[in-house]
Amino acid sequence: MATYVFRRLMSMLMVLAATTMFIFTLMYFVDGDPALMLLGENATVESVEALRKELGLDDPFFVRLGRYMAGLARGDMGISYRSKRPVFDELMARYPTTLKITLGSTALGLIVGVSAGVYSAIRQYSLFDRIFTTISLFGASAPSFWIAMILVLLFAVRLGWLPATGSYGIEYWILPIFTMGLQTSASILRMTRSSMLEVIRQDYIRTARAKGQTEYKVIINHGLRNALIPILTMAGIKMCSFLGGSVLIETVFALPGLGKYILDSVTFHDYPVVQGGVLWICINAIVITFAIDMLYGFLDPRIRTMYEAKKA
Amino acid sequence: MGDKLLEIDNLTVHYEVNNVVVEAVTGLSLDIDNGETIGLVGETGAGKTTTALAVLGLIPDPPGRVVGGEIRFEGQNLLGKSSRQMRSIRGSAISMVFQDPMTSLNPVIPVGDQIMEVILLHEKMSKAQAAVKAQQMLELVGIPANRYPEYPHQFSGGMKQRVMIACALACNPRLLIADEPTTALDVTIQAQVLELMGNLKREFDTAMLLITHDLGVVADICEKVAVMYAGTIVERGTVRNVYRFPRHPYTRGLFKSLPHLDVDTDRLTPIPGSMPDPSNLPPGCPFFPRCTFHTAECEAGRPGLVEVSPGHVVACFNIPEAPVEL
Amino acid sequence: MGTVGKAPLDTQQATAGRARRRARKQSMVAEVWRKLKKNTWAVGSLIILCLLLILATFAPWLTPYDYRVQDYDSVLLPPGKGHIFGTDNFGRDIFSRVVYGSRYTVLIGFGCVTIAAFLGVVFGLISAYFPKLDNIIMRSMDLIIGMPTMSLLMLLIAVMGISITNLVIALCVTTIPGFARVTRAQALTIKHQEFIEAAVAMGASDARILLKHILPNSWAPIIVQYTLGAGQVVLSAASLSFIGMGIQAPTPEWGLMVSQGRVYLRSHWHMAIIPGLAIVLLTFVLNYLGDGLRDALDPRLNK
Numbered sequence: 001m002a003t004y005v006f007r008r009l010m011s012m013l014m015v016l017a018a019t020t021m022f023i024f025t026l027m028y029f030v031d032g033d034p035a036l037m038l039l040g041e042n043a044t045v046e047s048v049e050a051l052r053k054e055l056g057l058d059d060p061f062f063v064r065l066g067r068y069m070a071g072l073a074r075g076d077m078g079i080s081y082r083s084k085r086p087v088f089d090e091l092m093a094r095y096p097t098t099l100k101i102t103l104g105s106t107a108l109g110l111i112v113g114v115s116a117g118v119y120s121a122i123r124q125y126s127l128f129d130r131i132f133t134t135i136s137l138f139g140a141s142a143p144s145f146w147i148a149m150i151l152v153l154l155f156a157v158r159l160g161w162l163p164a165t166g167s168y169g170i171e172y173w174i175l176p177i178f179t180m181g182l183q184t185s186a187s188i189l190r191m192t193r194s195s196m197l198e199v200i201r202q203d204y205i206r207t208a209r210a211k212g213q214t215e216y217k218v219i220i221n222h223g224l225r226n227a228l229i230p231i232l233t234m235a236g237i238k239m240c241s242f243l244g245g246s247v248l249i250e251t252v253f254a255l256p257g258l259g260k261y262i263l264d265s266v267t268f269h270d271y272p273v274v275q276g277g278v279l280w281i282c283i284n285a286i287v288i289t290f291a292i293d294m295l296y297g298f299l300d301p302r303i304r305t306m307y308e309a310k311k312a
Numbered sequence: 313m314g315d316k317l318l319e320i321d322n323l324t325v326h327y328e329v330n331n332v333v334v335e336a337v338t339g340l341s342l343d344i345d346n347g348e349t350i351g352l353v354g355e356t357g358a359g360k361t362t363t364a365l366a367v368l369g370l371i372p373d374p375p376g377r378v379v380g381g382e383i384r385f386e387g388q389n390l391l392g393k394s395s396r397q398m399r400s401i402r403g404s405a406i407s408m409v410f411q412d413p414m415t416s417l418n419p420v421i422p423v424g425d426q427i428m429e430v431i432l433l434h435e436k437m438s439k440a441q442a443a444v445k446a447q448q449m450l451e452l453v454g455i456p457a458n459r460y461p462e463y464p465h466q467f468s469g470g471m472k473q474r475v476m477i478a479c480a481l482a483c484n485p486r487l488l489i490a491d492e493p494t495t496a497l498d499v500t501i502q503a504q505v506l507e508l509m510g511n512l513k514r515e516f517d518t519a520m521l522l523i524t525h526d527l528g529v530v531a532d533i534c535e536k537v538a539v540m541y542a543g544t545i546v547e548r549g550t551v552r553n554v555y556r557f558p559r560h561p562y563t564r565g566l567f568k569s570l571p572h573l574d575v576d577t578d579r580l581t582p583i584p585g586s587m588p589d590p591s592n593l594p595p596g597c598p599f600f601p602r603c604t605f606h607t608a609e610c611e612a613g614r615p616g617l618v619e620v621s622p623g624h625v626v627a628c629f630n631i632p633e634a635p636v637e638l
Numbered sequence: 639m640g641t642v643g644k645a646p647l648d649t650q651q652a653t654a655g656r657a658r659r660r661a662r663k664q665s666m667v668a669e670v671w672r673k674l675k676k677n678t679w680a681v682g683s684l685i686i687l688c689l690l691l692i693l694a695t696f697a698p699w700l701t702p703y704d705y706r707v708q709d710y711d712s713v714l715l716p717p718g719k720g721h722i723f724g725t726d727n728f729g730r731d732i733f734s735r736v737v738y739g740s741r742y743t744v745l746i747g748f749g750c751v752t753i754a755a756f757l758g759v760v761f762g763l764i765s766a767y768f769p770k771l772d773n774i775i776m777r778s779m780d781l782i783i784g785m786p787t788m789s790l791l792m793l794l795i796a797v798m799g800i801s802i803t804n805l806v807i808a809l810c811v812t813t814i815p816g817f818a819r820v821t822r823a824q825a826l827t828i829k830h831q832e833f834i835e836a837a838v839a840m841g842a843s844d845a846r847i848l849l850k851h852i853l854p855n856s857w858a859p860i861i862v863q864y865t866l867g868a869g870q871v872v873l874s875a876a877s878l879s880f881i882g883m884g885i886q887a888p889t890p891e892w893g894l895m896v897s898q899g900r901v902y903l904r905s906h907w908h909m910a911i912i913p914g915l916a917i918v919l920l921t922f923v924l925n926y927l928g929d930g931l932r933d934a935l936d937p938r939l940n941k
Contacts, residue, residue, distance in 0.1 A: 015780070015781070015784055019785065023793065026794070026797045029797065030796070030797045137929075138922055140925065141873075141922040141924075142914075142917070142918040142921070143873055143880070143896075143914065143917055143918070145877070145914075146896060146911070146914035146915075149896070149907075149911065153903065153911070157904050157907075243786050244785075244788035244789035244790070245788040247788065248877055248880060259788075262789075263792065266795075266883070267882075274793070274796050278785075278789050285784065285785065
């Protein structure tokens with residue numbers, strides 16, 4: 001087991017390094033003059049020169065890359081051109097908002113998606129199944145910002161139950177989490193259904209019934225347990241996907257999250273923030289993927305054995 | 313003689329797929345006494361597995377349905393029982409071992425726990441006690457008890473089948489149904505597993521319904537044999553009688569097609585033709601198109617079981633008079 | 639025995655072989671079509687897709703109004719007489735804008751997927767067939783797939799600048815890895831089959847093997863990926879336009895129209911919701927078709 005974890009950890013670090021290099025390289029070509037951006041248009045030529053020397057902006061590409069990566073290890077992502085404060089601090093100020101929606105919607109998506117998906121699978125071709133399969137394809141196809149607006153129309157405008165924008169209290173979170181939760185559960189329902197359909201056709205399900213096991217335990221302990229891996233993979237993918245696309249929901253609900261901040265930074269050419277922000281989102285995505293990988297090893301003993309055997 | 317353990321009486325099972333009715337089993341009757349071992353022989357598709365699943369109430373519905381007949385276990389009709397009643401019978405009074413050990417065990421649960429599961433379902437004991445009993449069962453089937461926490465993929469096919477046997481016998485069933493338990497195994501392992509089953513059967517005094525297409529296996533451990541063709545039993549009796557004096561044309565064809573160890577054969581003599589399509593069974597005897605003894609009667613209606621000697625019955629209108637010894 | 643005696647025999651066999659292959663391929667396509675036809679909704683999706691393509695092609699002749707014309711007397715009219723979908727804040731007819739906007743969606747959507755499919759398949763084939771290049775190609779693909787799509791798109795647009803060309807480039811970049819992966823997986827499976835060994839033994843060149851043997855047998859997952867990929871591109875393009883990093887005003891792109899209508903959501907919901915409905919419809923149809931194709935092409939479901 002330890003071998004498995006170690007190998008995945010190494011792999012994760014390599015992907016992190018490669019992603020950092022990729023993002024840094026892209027931004028390198030667009031970021032004209034960081035010193036000038038930091039000091040402002042009214043700065044003197046001498047002060048700009050001095051700052052350039054101080055920041056080592058005339059050093060070769062790889063030196064600057066190395067410096068950035070070393071800085072990353074310390075949590076230093078540079079200074080925002082707009083606010084002149086450390087990028088990392090600025091990101092952390094907005095991160096919790098995005099994180100709350102991500103985690104909340106994934107949890108909601110799993111609860112609703114897995115339950116409905118399992119029921120859909122064991123009652124294949126029933127009315128419930130047909131309706132929910134169609135609804136979930138609809139939900140998985142619709143743009144999140146559109147679903148958000150429909151829900152705002154329904155709950156905020158027509159019914160007046162919930163506030164549409166802002167983030168001053170818990171009721172402000174309900175609609176955003178509900179919106180994304182609904183969309184996530186659509187994808188998870190589809191994955192759960194297809195995974196369960198495959199699993200309940202397996203011989204060991206028949207064996208469990210032949211032992212006299214209750215139908216509930218057969219479906220859940222034997223069935224769902226084996227169907228879990230693709231479901232959790234989908235949940236992980238949706239989490240990563242939302243981290244990148246949170247800007248859409250944050251725009252509709254006027255939430256001060258990471259996505260919106262990065263978008264604004266693009267508009268204002270605040271390149272260190274764009275670089276740091278995208279990188280931070282990628283770091284999150286990579287860690288989530290790694291965590292799901294670890295979960296596989298925990299859930300499926302065959303994978304553990306496979307990785308241990310590879311080492312030998 | 314006493315009460316029969318299992319009486320299958322005129323069982324008929326249909327499958328409905330895409331608006332086509334598949335007559336998997338038609339009018340099947342079979343008895344098993346306490347402690348008896350009966351072989352149920354037939355080609356693939358003859359309806360043997362369907363019969364076995366029907367006894368345990370495991371026919372998937374949809375698309376399958378028991379259309380007629382009764383299955384009496386210790387006098388009570390299993391087909392009339394509720395789900396809960398059947399669940400208490402499965403795994404404890406009647407157990408089943410399935411054909412493919414590679415896929416019949418849950419891959420993410422340790423083998424020991426899978427045995428423990430069936431124990432906890434039917435016997436009142438604590439988890440710790442059940443675990444101990446599960447370990448004993450492992451030893452009984454020839455697997456070291458310390459392999460309890462290992463997963464199915466860490467075992468070979470033969471050992472997986474032993475685990476299945478352990479699960480099946482853990483609660484001391486009165487009837488064990490084994491559906492082609494050795495078909496998926498290597499020949500050398502087959503012998504081991506069969507020997508194990510024979511020994512355990514004697515030790516626990518369990519009756520066994522052994523389903524197979526291998527006549528040799530039946531000769532090995534069964535006392536009685538029933539030959540199945542196209543969803544119905546065509547001949548039944550003690551292994552001795554049926555093997556030495558096969559009377560039904562199909563049975564005779566089967567034995568004639570077997571090569572003899574001491575006879576030089578250039579060509580085998582298979583039975584010409586093939587089994588009829590169960591979704592399109594002709595009226596009358598199902599073997600009629602391939603039978604060399606058929607008459608007009610055979611086309612019209614199904615023959616009933618006729619006793620040719622004590623305990624030996626044949627479903628045929630034209631049973632050859634002189635017994636042919638093989 | 640010179641070569642004269644041999645030549646006619648070779649040609650005969652080769653022609654017969656080609657005819658057989660063609661017949662087999664035709665029957666395969668017919669088989670898939672037959673299975674697909676059974677799925678009524680999939681057929682319906684195909685019909686809707688075709689209708690959309692017709693709409694996009696003949697847009698200028700199908701729109702009742704010019705989509706650019708601003709009519710300040712008819713500002714923010716709800717759906718009704720004269721304007722099926724109502725008008726926007728400049729008095730422009732929304733129906734005309736949606737119909738005309740389908741051109742951009744179709745062009746960008748299908749254009750990107752087609753380019754990405756072409757490049758992705760090439761990468762995938764090379765990766766599967768030349769192990770030395772395999773590692774670097776697949777690592778690059780993994781890198782792109784590992785980044786959340788919207789983030790990567792925003793990064794690329796931020797670096798390249800906002801324009802339609804850059805939008806297409808960015809969307810292609812995010813779509814290529816999907817095709818590369820799928821093609822590579824399929825090609826690897828085919829590569830290990832015996833008829834490839836036979837072709838190599840007969841001295842076929844690498845290019846020939848790739849094009850004539852591996853590629854023709856890899857179509858199924860590529861087609862599925864094409865359909866599903868198109869859906870993803872449509873959504874991504876709409877999302878980028880929604881946040882202002884894609885198509886710019888006054889172009890009637892659906893995502894942009896939703897964004898413009900957002901301000902008027904409370905009072906005039908039709909301006910934002912209706913273009914969004916168009917996006918949903920197109921994506922739904924593409925996804926449904928993709929699912930249907932995947933099921934029809936799945937060899938396991940041949941019962």
